[in-house]
Amino acid sequence: MSTPRPVLVVDFGAQYAQLIARRVREARVYSEIVPHSMPVAEMLAKNPAAIILSGGPSSVYEPGAPVLDPSLFDNEVPVFGICYGFQAMAQALGGTVAHTGSREYGRTLLTAQGGTLLRELPDDLPVWMSHGDSVAVAPQGFAVTASTPGAPVAAFEDLTARRAGVQFHPEVAHTEQGQEMLKRFLYDIAGIEPTWTSTNIIEEQVAAIREQVGDKQVICGLSGGVDSAVAAALVHKAVGDQLTCIFVDHGLLRAGEAEQVEKDYVAATGIRLKVVDAADSFLGHLAGVTDPEQKRKIIGREFIRTFEAAARELDAERHIEFLVQGTLYPDVVESGGGTGTANIKSHHNVGGLPDDLQFALIEPLRTLFKDEVRALGTELGLPDEMVHRHPFPGPGLAIRIIGAVDRERLDLLRAADLIAREELTAAGLDRDVWQFPVVLLADVRSVGVQGDGRSYGHPVVLRPVSSEDAMTADWSRLPYDVIAKISTRITNEVREVNRVVLDVTSKPPGTIEWE
Amino acid sequence: MGKLFAGLLAGAALFAVPGGDVAMASADGWSRPNDPGFSTQWGLKQTRVDQVWNSNRGNPRVIVAVLDTGVNPLPDLRTRMLPGHDFVNEDSNPADDNGHGTMAAGVVAAGGANRTGIAGICWNCRILPVKVLNAKGSGTYTDIAQGIRFAADRGARVISLSLGGNADSTILRDAVTYAEGKGALIVAAAGNKGVSAAHYPAAIPSVLAVGGVTSTGARYSWSNYGSWVDVTAPGCNPAQGPSGAIGQYCGTSSAAPFVAGVAGLLASSPLQPTAGEIRAAIVGTKSSPSGRVDALKALQALR
Numbered sequence: 001m002s003t004p005r006p007v008l009v010v011d012f013g014a015q016y017a018q019l020i021a022r023r024v025r026e027a028r029v030y031s032e033i034v035p036h037s038m039p040v041a042e043m044l045a046k047n048p049a050a051i052i053l054s055g056g057p058s059s060v061y062e063p064g065a066p067v068l069d070p071s072l073f074d075n076e077v078p079v080f081g082i083c084y085g086f087q088a089m090a091q092a093l094g095g096t097v098a099h100t101g102s103r104e105y106g107r108t109l110l111t112a113q114g115g116t117l118l119r120e121l122p123d124d125l126p127v128w129m130s131h132g133d134s135v136a137v138a139p140q141g142f143a144v145t146a147s148t149p150g151a152p153v154a155a156f157e158d159l160t161a162r163r164a165g166v167q168f169h170p171e172v173a174h175t176e177q178g179q180e181m182l183k184r185f186l187y188d189i190a191g192i193e194p195t196w197t198s199t200n201i202i203e204e205q206v207a208a209i210r211e212q213v214g215d216k217q218v219i220c221g222l223s224g225g226v227d228s229a230v231a232a233a234l235v236h237k238a239v240g241d242q243l244t245c246i247f248v249d250h251g252l253l254r255a256g257e258a259e260q261v262e263k264d265y266v267a268a269t270g271i272r273l274k275v276v277d278a279a280d281s282f283l284g285h286l287a288g289v290t291d292p293e294q295k296r297k298i299i300g301r302e303f304i305r306t307f308e309a310a311a312r313e314l315d316a317e318r319h320i321e322f323l324v325q326g327t328l329y330p331d332v333v334e335s336g337g338g339t340g341t342a343n344i345k346s347h348h349n350v351g352g353l354p355d356d357l358q359f360a361l362i363e364p365l366r367t368l369f370k371d372e373v374r375a376l377g378t379e380l381g382l383p384d385e386m387v388h389r390h391p392f393p394g395p396g397l398a399i400r401i402i403g404a405v406d407r408e409r410l411d412l413l414r415a416a417d418l419i420a421r422e423e424l425t426a427a428g429l430d431r432d433v434w435q436f437p438v439v440l441l442a443d444v445r446s447v448g449v450q451g452d453g454r455s456y457g458h459p460v461v462l463r464p465v466s467s468e469d470a471m472t473a474d475w476s477r478l479p480y481d482v483i484a485k486i487s488t489r490i491t492n493e494v495r496e497v498n499r500v501v502l503d504v505t506s507k508p509p510g511t512i513e514w515e
Numbered sequence: 516m517g518k519l520f521a522g523l524l525a526g527a528a529l530f531a532v533p534g535g536d537v538a539m540a541s542a543d544g545w546s547r548p549n550d551p552g553f554s555t556q557w558g559l560k561q562t563r564v565d566q567v568w569n570s571n572r573g574n575p576r577v578i579v580a581v582l583d584t585g586v587n588p589l590p591d592l593r594t595r596m597l598p599g600h601d602f603v604n605e606d607s608n609p610a611d612d613n614g615h616g617t618m619a620a621g622v623v624a625a626g627g628a629n630r631t632g633i634a635g636i637c638w639n640c641r642i643l644p645v646k647v648l649n650a651k652g653s654g655t656y657t658d659i660a661q662g663i664r665f666a667a668d669r670g671a672r673v674i675s676l677s678l679g680g681n682a683d684s685t686i687l688r689d690a691v692t693y694a695e696g697k698g699a700l701i702v703a704a705a706g707n708k709g710v711s712a713a714h715y716p717a718a719i720p721s722v723l724a725v726g727g728v729t730s731t732g733a734r735y736s737w738s739n740y741g742s743w744v745d746v747t748a749p750g751c752n753p754a755q756g757p758s759g760a761i762g763q764y765c766g767t768s769s770a771a772p773f774v775a776g777v778a779g780l781l782a783s784s785p786l787q788p789t790a791g792e793i794r795a796a797i798v799g800t801k802s803s804p805s806g807r808v809d810a811l812k813a814l815q816a817l818r
Contacts, residue, residue: 109652114763120751122707122737122766124652
């Protein structure tokens with residue numbers, strides 16, 4: 001597969017690497033994340049257009065702080081150091097990092113003094129700081145271009161060597177003009193052209209898939225989500241009718257989502273779809289199960305089993321060689337492709353197929369971030385509701401019912417969830433909210449008054465969250481009148497629900513989903 | 516006519532600079548002063564401030580108040596600085612512990628043709644330093660409002676505010692009304708978020724809201740914009756920092772004192788225009804489509 005020369009984002013382990021990599025892509029430059037433990041020779045073997053050193057520990061003097069191999073600078077690859085990467089770079093190139101032990105955290109005003117990176121930016125620019133020790137003396141050849149009260153050297157650059165660095169975080173939204181600075185490093189200092197666009201991605205992927213598949217047959221699984229929908233649409237664009245998709249309806253989707261796949265998506269793409277209605281089987285296996293991990297396991301197992309049976313049937317009809325998976329770049333990085341970043345949750349994907357049913361994988365989204373996938377989806381003409389659907393867990397509503405899952409409870413939750421979604425859309429807030437789980441506390445009942453009598457019904461929890469990256473999230477400050485409307489409608493329209501509560505926990509410490 | 520003459524004489528008396536030199540007009544008249552930073556001050560030519568200098572370099576009767584982080588008495592400023600006030604620390608010493616205010620003051624009124632630093636816009640205007648922002652560059656509306664009233668009471672004709680926030684405020688509006696009642700023109704930065712959302716006090720209708728434009732007249736991406744922005748000015752101007760070193764001073768924080776300086780020149784006119792007339796002249800003669808202030812046209816419009 002032909003990808004352009006990457007900008008490598010070296011992950012020093014503080015969760016900033018993904019965001020930096022995305023910002024680089026937003027600047028229309030292809031980027032990849034690599035672990036800091038990757039040997040320099042291996043990084044260079046990727047023929048990088050530039051290397052960005054990300055944030056990490058608060059100081060290079062912190063015990064166990066990862067060490068930067070100075071041989072990174074024995075060649076001419078442009079380098080940009082951010083926060084920890086800035087300090088590590090200063091130290092490796094012979095500058096001085098002062099062991100002050102003090103901290104600077106949060107929004108700080110930067111005094112910029114020209115240069116290329118900060119050229120003609122406002123003098124009192126708010127930037128986001130999060131560091132302990134600070135660079136006291138820049139390495140030789142570097143011009144210091146900014147300072148803050150807590151960082152006498154807050155930015156430096158060496159245009160000849162095409163290296164620059166900043167103590168603050170240009171990748172976060174709190175830093176004004178941060179994206180502009182990143183662009184200036186990429187375009188003006190590293191000399192990279194902004195050529196990475198969704199049209200390019202489609203053309204490249206279509207060509208690559210055609211070459212990989214030849215005249216063989218391909219299957220894919222659709223989940224109702226944007227990833228599998230875009231992956232399948234890309235493959236369909238490349239090989240047309242050689243692709244057949246399977247949609248396992250496990251009965252755990254939200255109102256209208258199965259129809260969306262079976263009707264709207266098929267109409268938009270012309271993909272041949274095999275629908276397996278497996279709701280009874282899934283619900284049978286889930287009966288009485290309350291433990292969330294157990295639920296996830298059962299659903300995963302049943303999913304594979306069902307998919308397998310359908311795939312076997314198709315394979316008998318037409319011999320199948322390839323399987324499409326909507327794996328995204330963050331999945332690749334999270335599950336061990338990057339650093340030792342812990343594998344937080346086992347992703348529910350079609351995988352682990354038995355030996356007699358082995359397909360070669362096609363993963364056309366493997367190098368992409370979610371927002372890029374959405375852009376592709378739009379460009380490929382997929383239905384808007386599908387492209388901009390909020391992330392939805394693979395196990396579906398099963399993990400939004402706290403307690404055992406059955407058809408009746410699913411119907412309750414589906415009705416409440418639909419109201420929440422409708423009102424959010426009506427208020428025009430879909431894009432302001434990252435995800436909006438509605439959770440049914442199925443084993444809790446509380447007293448209420450509905451109509452003339454007392455009721456004894458279930459509470460539902462509204463969990464709207466806002467997030468840039470899914471790694472961290474904050475509860476969305478929805479307008480009170482929107483919350484009020486949702487609450488009134490749910491308690492009026494959904495039988496058995498007599499109380500609506502709002503979850504006001506950020507992540508961390510709370511996760512987005514309740515299970 | 517007598518009035519005009521008096522104005523020029525009063526101005527000439529103030530050209531005495533430390534060391535006993537008396538600055539002289541070069542062969543080009545006053546339009547190319549010998550300050551070392553002058554050659555990099557692209558904004559002066561584009562707004563035709565340099566042409567105004569041939570007839571008007573400001574009058575010491577005109578006081579421009581700089582409400583900011585304070586002002587350091589650099590050689591290029593000190594001779595024209597009045598005793599001010601510090602509303603952050605509640606004392607009478609408005610020293611600059613940040614640098615922002617000193618640069619703003621320099622853009623307004625650094626001495627011209629004195630072989631020092633840069634050339635300010637209104638060389639002979641006097642500067643009233645009022646500290647309302649702390650060392651980090653932030654402050655409260657209460658302090659700012661107090662500073663505005665103080666400046667008006669001390670006779671400031673122009674009040675320059677390189678500051679602002681997202682929220683409208685009665686305290687600010689009342690102070691602005693008070694100062695306008697005393698004849699002051701209030702000039703404020705439009706803000707550096709690159710958005711059209713209102714920024715206060717700039718967005719208070721009677722305040723002259725200033726955005727920042729590049730040397731080609733395009734809006735700097737960081738400059739706020741919108742119908743509430745009354746005029747634009749060069750968004751990057753060389754200025755002396757608190758230690759005297761010349762650096763690029765960018766932002767609407769730089770554009771606002773630029774316009775305040777032009778307003779100071781207009782206020783120095785022997786026609787003695789009111790704040791309202793100055794405002795109308797500046798807004799009515801701005802270049803299209805950039806909205807950039809045209810000092811020469813504005814001065815001519817006073818007639």
